[in-house]
Amino acid sequence: MKNAIFPGSFDPITRGHENIVWRAASLFDMVYLCLGMNANKNCLFSLESRLAWLEAVAQQFDNVLAITYEGLTVDLCEKVEAKYIIRGIRNEGDFRYENDIAQTNKLLNPSIETVFWATAPEFSHLSSSIVRDIYKNNGNYKQFLPDIIDE
Amino acid sequence: MKNAIFPGSFDPITRGHENIVWRAASLFDMVYLCLGMNANKNCLFSLESRLAWLEAVAQQFDNVLAITYEGLTVDLCEKVEAKYIIRGIRNEGDFRYENDIAQTNKLLNPSIETVFWATAPEFSHLSSSIVRDIYKNNGNYKQFLPDIIDE
Amino acid sequence: MKNAIFPGSFDPITRGHENIVWRAASLFDMVYLCLGMNANKNCLFSLESRLAWLEAVAQQFDNVLAITYEGLTVDLCEKVEAKYIIRGIRNEGDFRYENDIAQTNKLLNPSIETVFWATAPEFSHLSSSIVRDIYKNNGNYKQFLPDIIDE
Amino acid sequence: MKNAIFPGSFDPITRGHENIVWRAASLFDMVYLCLGMNANKNCLFSLESRLAWLEAVAQQFDNVLAITYEGLTVDLCEKVEAKYIIRGIRNEGDFRYENDIAQTNKLLNPSIETVFWATAPEFSHLSSSIVRDIYKNNGNYKQFLPDIIDE
Amino acid sequence: MKNAIFPGSFDPITRGHENIVWRAASLFDMVYLCLGMNANKNCLFSLESRLAWLEAVAQQFDNVLAITYEGLTVDLCEKVEAKYIIRGIRNEGDFRYENDIAQTNKLLNPSIETVFWATAPEFSHLSSSIVRDIYKNNGNYKQFLPDIIDE
Amino acid sequence: MKNAIFPGSFDPITRGHENIVWRAASLFDMVYLCLGMNANKNCLFSLESRLAWLEAVAQQFDNVLAITYEGLTVDLCEKVEAKYIIRGIRNEGDFRYENDIAQTNKLLNPSIETVFWATAPEFSHLSSSIVRDIYKNNGNYKQFLPDIIDE
Numbered sequence: 054m055k056n057a058i059f060p061g062s063f064d065p066i067t068r069g070h071e072n073i074v075w076r077a078a079s080l081f082d083m084v085y086l087c088l089g090m091n092a093n094k095n096c097l098f099s100l101e102s103r104l105a106w107l108e109a110v111a112q113q114f115d116n117v118l119a120i121t122y123e124g125l126t127v128d129l130c131e132k133v134e135a136k137y138i139i140r141g142i143r144n145e146g147d148f149r150y151e152n153d154i155a156q157t158n159k160l161l162n163p164s165i166e167t168v169f170w171a172t173a174p175e176f177s178h179l180s181s182s183i184v185r186d187i188y189k190n191n192g193n194y195k196q197f198l199p200d201i202i203d204e
Numbered sequence: 205m206k207n208a209i210f211p212g213s214f215d216p217i218t219r220g221h222e223n224i225v226w227r228a229a230s231l232f233d234m235v236y237l238c239l240g241m242n243a244n245k246n247c248l249f250s251l252e253s254r255l256a257w258l259e260a261v262a263q264q265f266d267n268v269l270a271i272t273y274e275g276l277t278v279d280l281c282e283k284v285e286a287k288y289i290i291r292g293i294r295n296e297g298d299f300r301y302e303n304d305i306a307q308t309n310k311l312l313n314p315s316i317e318t319v320f321w322a323t324a325p326e327f328s329h330l331s332s333s334i335v336r337d338i339y340k341n342n343g344n345y346k347q348f349l350p351d352i353i354d355e
Numbered sequence: 356m357k358n359a360i361f362p363g364s365f366d367p368i369t370r371g372h373e374n375i376v377w378r379a380a381s382l383f384d385m386v387y388l389c390l391g392m393n394a395n396k397n398c399l400f401s402l403e404s405r406l407a408w409l410e411a412v413a414q415q416f417d418n419v420l421a422i423t424y425e426g427l428t429v430d431l432c433e434k435v436e437a438k439y440i441i442r443g444i445r446n447e448g449d450f451r452y453e454n455d456i457a458q459t460n461k462l463l464n465p466s467i468e469t470v471f472w473a474t475a476p477e478f479s480h481l482s483s484s485i486v487r488d489i490y491k492n493n494g495n496y497k498q499f500l501p502d503i504i505d506e
Numbered sequence: 507m508k509n510a511i512f513p514g515s516f517d518p519i520t521r522g523h524e525n526i527v528w529r530a531a532s533l534f535d536m537v538y539l540c541l542g543m544n545a546n547k548n549c550l551f552s553l554e555s556r557l558a559w560l561e562a563v564a565q566q567f568d569n570v571l572a573i574t575y576e577g578l579t580v581d582l583c584e585k586v587e588a589k590y591i592i593r594g595i596r597n598e599g600d601f602r603y604e605n606d607i608a609q610t611n612k613l614l615n616p617s618i619e620t621v622f623w624a625t626a627p628e629f630s631h632l633s634s635s636i637v638r639d640i641y642k643n644n645g646n647y648k649q650f651l652p653d654i655i656d657e
Numbered sequence: 658m659k660n661a662i663f664p665g666s667f668d669p670i671t672r673g674h675e676n677i678v679w680r681a682a683s684l685f686d687m688v689y690l691c692l693g694m695n696a697n698k699n700c701l702f703s704l705e706s707r708l709a710w711l712e713a714v715a716q717q718f719d720n721v722l723a724i725t726y727e728g729l730t731v732d733l734c735e736k737v738e739a740k741y742i743i744r745g746i747r748n749e750g751d752f753r754y755e756n757d758i759a760q761t762n763k764l765l766n767p768s769i770e771t772v773f774w775a776t777a778p779e780f781s782h783l784s785s786s787i788v789r790d791i792y793k794n795n796g797n798y799k800q801f802l803p804d805i806i807d808e
Numbered sequence: 809m810k811n812a813i814f815p816g817s818f819d820p821i822t823r824g825h826e827n828i829v830w831r832a833a834s835l836f837d838m839v840y841l842c843l844g845m846n847a848n849k850n851c852l853f854s855l856e857s858r859l860a861w862l863e864a865v866a867q868q869f870d871n872v873l874a875i876t877y878e879g880l881t882v883d884l885c886e887k888v889e890a891k892y893i894i895r896g897i898r899n900e901g902d903f904r905y906e907n908d909i910a911q912t913n914k915l916l917n918p919s920i921e922t923v924f925w926a927t928a929p930e931f932s933h934l935s936s937s938i939v940r941d942i943y944k945n946n947g948n949y950k951q952f953l954p955d956i957i958d959e
Contacts, residue, residue, distance in 0.1 A: 055533065076619055080508065080590070125794045137533070142605075142622070145447055145598035146300050149750050152595075152624045156782035159626075161796060166529055169595070169622035171605045173612075174476045178307035190276045192312060206382065227468055231357065231439070288382070293454075293471070296447035296900055297753050303444075303473045310475075317378055320444070320471035322454045324461075325929045329760035341729045343765060393944075427945045448602050451901050458933035463947060480609035492578045494614060598749055599904050627778045631911035643880045645916060659835065680921055684810065684892070741835070746907075746924070749900035756897075756926045763928075770831055773897070773924035775907045777914075 057137035057168070060087040060126050064096040066106050067184055069176035071199040073141035076170050078114045085133050086111050086119045097185045109201045127162040138167045143177045206231075208288035208319070211238040211277050215247040217257050218335055220327035222350040224292035227321050229265045236284050237262050237270045248336045260352045278313040289318045294328045357382075359439035359470070362389040362428050366398040368408050369486055371478035373501040375443035378472050380416045387435050388413050388421045399487045411503045428456075429464040440469040445479045510590035510621070513540040513579050517549040519559050520637055522629035524652040526594035529623050531567045538586050539564050539572045542579075550638045562654045579607075580615040591620045596630045659684075661741035661772070664691040664730050668700040670710050671788055673780035675803040677745035680774050682718045689737050690715050690723045701789045713805045731766040742771045747781045810835075812892035812923070815842040815881050819851040821861050822939055824931035826954040828896035831925055833869045840888050841866050841874045852940045864956045882917040893922045898932045 057077055063070065077084045086107050090100065100121075107119035122129045126138060138158065140151045148169070155167035171177075179197055188194040195202075208228055214221065228235045237258050241251065251272075258270035273280045277289060289309065291302045299320070306318035322328075330348055339345040346353075359379055365372065365388075379386045388409050392402065402423075409421035424431045428440060440460065442453045450471070457469035473479075481499055490496040497504075510530055516523065530537045539560050543553065553574075560572035575582045579591060591611065593604045601622070608620035624630075632650055641647040648655075661681055667674065667690075681688045690711050694704065704725075711723035726733045730742060742762065744755045752773070759771035775781075783801055792798040799806075812832055818825065818841075832839045841862050845855065855876075862874035877884045881893060893913065895906045903924070910922035926932075934952055943949040950957075 080619075080621075123794075125791065125796045128794075128796075142601065144300050144304075145601055146297065146750065148595065148598055148601040148624075149748050153748075153782040153784065153787060155624055156627055157787050157791070160800070161791070166533075167624065168533075169624065171601075171608055171620065171622065174479060174609055177476060177479070178304040180304065183304060183308050187276065187308070187312070190274075190279075192276045192279075196311070231468075231470075293450065295753055295757075296450055297750065299444065299447055299450040299473075306473055307476055317382075318473065319382075320473065322450075322457055322469065322471065325458055325932060328929060328932070329757040331757065334757060334761050338729065338761070338765070341727075341732075343729045343732075347764070425945075427942065427947045430945075430947075446602050446606075448599065448901065451899050455899075455933040455935065455938060459938050459942070462951070463942070480606040482606065485606060485610050489578065489610070489614070492576075492581075494578045494581075498613070597904050597908075599901065627781060630778060630781070631908040633908065636908060636912050640880065640912070640916070643878075643883075645880045645883075649915070684921075684923075746903065749903055752897065752900055752903040752926075759926055760929055770835075771926065772835075773926065775903075775910055775922065775924065778911055 054082045055137065056083040056085070056133060056135035057081040057139050058085040058087050058130060058133060058135045059139040060089055060129065062089050062091065062094060062096060063103050063107060064181050065098050065103060065184060065198060066110060067179050067181060067197050068199055069141060069143065069172050069179045071110055072173050072176050073139065073170050074110060074117060077139045078117050081137065082116060084117045085135060086117055087129060088119065088121045090121050090123050097188065106198070106202050110199050113201060125161065127158050127165050130162065130165050136164060136166060138165060140167055140169050141172045142169050143172045205233045206288065207234040207236070207284060207286035208232040208290050209236040209238050209281060209284060209286045210290040211240055211280065213240050213242065213245060213247060214254050214258060215332050216249050216254060216335060216349060217261060218330050218332060218348050219350055220292060220294065220323050220330045222261055223324050223327050224290065224321050225261060225268060228290045229268050232288065233267060235268045236286060237268055238280060239270065239272045241272050241274050248339065257349070257353050261350050264352060276312065278309050278316050281313065281316050287315060287317060289316060291318060291320050292323045293320050294323045356384045357439065358385040358387070358435060358437035359383040359441050360387040360389050360432060360435060360437045361441040362391055362431065364391050364393065364396060364398060365405050365409060366483050367400050367405060367486060367500060368412060369481050369483060369499050370501055371443060371445065371474050371481045373412055374475050374478050375441065375472050376412060376419060379441045380419050383439065384418060386419045387437060388419055389431060390421065390423045392423050392425050399490070408500070408504050412501050415503060427463065429460050429467050432464065432467050438466060438468060440467060442469060442471050443474045444471050445474045507535045508590065509536040509538070509586060509588035510534040510592050511538040511540050511583060511586060511588045512592040513542055513575070513582065515542050515544065515547060515549060516556050516560060517634050518551050518556060518637060518651060519563060520632050520634060520650050521652055522594060522596065522625050522632045524563055525626050525629050526592060526623055527563060527570060530592045531570050534590065535569060537570045538588060539570055540582060541572065541574045543574050543576050550641065559651070559655050563652050566654060578614065580611050580618050583615065583618050589617060589619060591618060593620055593622050594625045595622050596625045658686045659741065660687040660689070660737060660739035661685040661743050662689040662691050662734060662737060662739045663743040664693055664726070664733065666693050666695065666698060666700060667707050667711055668785050669702050669707060669788060669802060670714060671783050671785060671801050672803055673745060673747065673776050673783045675714055676777050676780050677743065677774055678714060678721060681743045682721050685741065686720060688721045689739060690721055691733060692723065692725045694725050694727050701792065710802070710806050714803050717805060729765065731762050731769050734766065734769050740769060742769060744771060744773050745776045746773050747776045809837045810892065811838040811840070811888060811890035812836040812894050813840045813842050813885060813888060813890045814894040815844055815884065817844050817846065817849060817851060818858050818862060819936050820853050820858060820939060820953060821865060822934050822936060822952050823954055824896060824898065824927050824934045826865055827928050827931050828894060828925050829865060829872060832894045833872050836892065837871060839872045840890060841872055842884060843874065843876045845876050845878050852943065861953070861957050865954050868956060880916065882913050882920050885917065885920050891919060891921060893920060895922055895924050896927045897924050898927045
């Protein structure tokens with residue numbers, strides 16, 4: 054069994070994230086879509102909304118499961134028996150940021166590998182942060198969320 | 205009429221910003237220097253000061269007007285009948301950040317174009333954030349503001 | 356009259372370049388699409404083909420003209436009475452490369468401004484160099500050239 | 507069967523490349539280590555040496571095979587029935603370069619995915635180009651090649 | 658006397674910082690390890706802990722002294738008669754950030770030079786921010802602090 | 809004695825290079841300005857010209873000496889008893905390129921340190937490559953060379 058986790062705060066999950074889930078689901082046996090409940094991070098959308106959106110995305114696949122977690126990402130890997138962490142990369146700054154975390158996770162647990170996918174070009178300028186800005190300014194933010202989320 | 209907006213929080217406006225205004229004013233028919241009043245952003249300088257500084261800069265030109273705004277940048281464009289958004293780029297990180305916003309604005313309103321100018325080398329290391337740091341540490345921050353601001 | 360030049364070796368011109376021409380043509384009074392005939396640069400496609408392709412693109416617009424040139428870009432600007440140089444930027448590396456040239460041109464002739472546009476996301480991974488590689492390997496490179504080029 | 511290719515000119519293969527092969531071999535069913543025979547590229551090391559080194563690396567694994575190829579990478583994928591292309595990323599510049607190629611390959615054949623791994627920190631400053639420089643200057647370049655290569 | 662300062666918030670000091678101190682101590686006559694007490698910055702670790710850790714690191718050297726400071730970095734330089742500011746650079750983003758500050762410091766005081774060292778590869782993914790994250794999630798953060806700190 | 813080398817092909821030496829020499833000369837006891845005679849690199853300017861220009865720059869200082877060299881940079885360090893290699897960094901791409909070489913040199917000889925200085929903003933867009941382009945196009949390239957070179 055080759056399992057992978059895709060961790061994040063998903064505030065909110067975007068079409069870009071969903072694009073990565075599609076790819077991961079076809080390579081790995083099981084993909085855990087993992088909502089980090091970091092007490093120190095102020096999220097704009099409620100935990101309930103964010104988790105409901107993750108579950109809506111997950112239900113499109115046979116082998117994707119939405120879960121919540123606390124603590125270190127490498128500990129989560131052990132718990133769900135996943136050897137791979139999945140990260141989507143939109144640009145060079147993303148690579149730098151994610152690579153620092155990936156290399157540190159490797160030190161914390163050498164058996165964990167991080168696999169990077171480049172986001173598709175049409176989503177490469179989309180970020181949760183930009184979606185939040187549009188939401189705060191009463192713009193049409195729904196167009197940037199996965200189609201399955203239509204509430 | 206080819207109008208453009210130059211939006212920002214200008215906390216404070218710097219010589220680098222003014223450098224971009226000079227270039228924009230010679231290409232466009234009308235340039236709106238737009239102070240965003242984002243309730244969620246904590247600015248160091250007061251709204252009054254920031255707006256007064258923008259007006260001082262604008263008064264050096266026949267075709268530059270300082271205004272305030274709320275809401276989405278693309279909605280502001282429609283309101284003032286501007287098809288162009290102006291952004292100054294100091295370095296590669298600026299380009300990545302501004303390009304993400306520009307591409308999203310294009311999705312929100314395909315008729316809006318963002319035009320980038322590279323900041324002149326002598327101002328390319330100057331940012332509002334660095335000026336605020338100097339101010340907080342009682343340093344001579346005035347040298348980084350436009351000459352016209354001498355109060 | 357606000358004229359601009361868009362210089363390059365266009366080996367070959369791509370959909371990405373054409374995307375920039377559309378934007379420039381709507382802002383400037385006249386846009387010169389300028390094929391540099393640098394004797395020191397080995398091009399894959401013949402001068403005839405490259406120029407014919409530029410002309411095909413130019414003929415779609417009332418105010419775009421394809422020309423050839425030798426020598427410094429700033430001298431070309433003087434010759435055609437253009438105050439603006441247009442460059443398309445695909446990513447951070449492009450910005451660094453083009454900005455170095457833009458700042459040097461500014462030193463050579465302070466009255467010349469370079470205006471940058473970000474390439475549309477669907478073309479942001481496309482370069483003449485990648486098209487040449489596909490051509491050399493007998494791949495379908497035509498899909499990356501402007502539609503108007505169908506020979 | 508989930509197969510992957512790891513294409514390159516490997517002039518020469520380095521410890522950094524081998525580091526990526528180890529990771530790929532544990533995720534994919536079959537990994538093809540593919541030596542591109544691009545007639546237009548001048549390599550420093552002979553085809554014989556480069557292929558022999560690839561074979562030495564491949565023989566350490568049950569599921570890695572060294573092969574040569576010509577033509578487009580996506581055509582090679584079809585031929586060996588591989589859906590995945592593997593690329594090692596050392597830094598931000600690598601990501602930009604490889605992502606441009608990956609997105610173009612996706613256009614040429616939408617069923618092909620590129621998977622990126624970050625090179626381990628101890629190899630992240632190592633490149634074939636730097637190894638060639640050391641070789642040309644009579645330095646100890648062997649320390650940068652995989653241990654298995656000891657001739 | 659060629660003196661240098663190495664300023665920071667050191668929240669906490671890491672093996673990466675210590676790596677830079679070793680190099681600086683062998684080039685300069687005196688190195689001041691300077692803990693900035695910026696009232697506006699919320700640190701995770703207490704001032705007492707951070708200063709104690711700096712002192713532990715400093716005591717390994719004959720010519721390194723741990724001090725605290727407030728105000729502008731260039732004013733600190735004058736006070737301790739140091740002409741050089743030392744900064745460790747882990748990656749391209751670090752260089753951009755630090756270079757902006759260095760060039761501004763040069764404007765504030767033209768006699769001050771900033772010297773950059775690249776962090777050793779094994780520490781180039783390590784940052785105080787990542788260490789804080791591991792600490793908050795109850796991970797083994799001590800492995801990322803200098804060996805001398807074992808409390 | 810703290811000696812340093814500043815190696816390069818200097819084709820040609822620019823005001824940017826000279827800017828770095830000034831800083832290095834005030835920190836180190838002796839600075840060797842080292843012209844690499846790499847047989848594989850085609851230079852535009854003759855060896856005689858390049859060396860004469862280096863000597864002109866060196867003669868402005870008591871402790872700078874222009875020399876030529878072949879072979880590995882770290883071997884040159886041993887020969888002239890220099891523990892430091894000096895590199896000027898203009899931007900993020902420069903840092904990536906130079907850091908790869910610096911880290912490799914550290915592996916070849918762990919006692920050698922590379923010290924980076926950021927180029928002054930007014931020279932940060934200047935490169936030997938751009939100067940060569942201006943020269944080839946009969947532009948005024950002399951303005952980008954050190955003042956001392958007036959032939």
